[in-house]
Amino acid sequence: MRTLLFACVLICTLSFAVAYKEDRDIAAVKNTTKLFFTVFEMECKAWSNLFEVDGVFYHPQAGAIVGRKSLVDFCLSVQKDKGPNLFRQDGHIRVTKAGGQYHVMLEYVYSTVKDTGKVFTNSGYESMIFKVAGGKATIKAVTEFFNRNQEPYEWDPTA
Numbered sequence: 001m002r003t004l005l006f007a008c009v010l011i012c013t014l015s016f017a018v019a020y021k022e023d024r025d026i027a028a029v030k031n032t033t034k035l036f037f038t039v040f041e042m043e044c045k046a047w048s049n050l051f052e053v054d055g056v057f058y059h060p061q062a063g064a065i066v067g068r069k070s071l072v073d074f075c076l077s078v079q080k081d082k083g084p085n086l087f088r089q090d091g092h093i094r095v096t097k098a099g100g101q102y103h104v105m106l107e108y109v110y111s112t113v114k115d116t117g118k119v120f121t122n123s124g125y126e127s128m129i130f131k132v133a134g135g136k137a138t139i140k141a142v143t144e145f146f147n148r149n150q151e152p153y154e155w156d157p158t159a
Helices: 002-036 044-048 068-079
Strands: 051-059 063-066 085-089 094-098 101-113 119-133 136-151
Touching (some): 002 101, 044 068, 051 068, 063 068
Antiparallel strands (some): 051 063
16 A cells, blocks of 8 residues: 555656646746747847747748848848837747647737838737757747738828
8 A cells, every 4th residue: 555655646746747847848938939029129139049049930021031140130120120010929829849849839910010101910820849948948940920911001100
């Protein structure tokens, strides 16, 4: 009976330890995801450091942006956009652990006012792959899928 009790306690303890580590890893993934969406507010070098050294962002307009230097250049180029920019997660995060990595699918929305005065709205999905080590999640790859919509809108920056 003691052996059975010991085995049960051991199994429960190991299960708790595994669940705790996965919960901590998922929290790290969610935190890095949140920071990913601050590309318009964050310093570009810090934003690129969310990625692995050879991380890649597959963007529908910019193509494959590979490596931190290219990610910094991309960040700087989008931060030059005039008008207000909104880029945020717009739905629930879906996380799957597979092959020692975390795979995430989530909805987003992006909106800005172009020089033409038109509102550009882009919504879709970000598919993200993370490596998690030591409680820190870094992005291995992001693939963006989106729809486009432009509506006439006159933006007055003094209003």
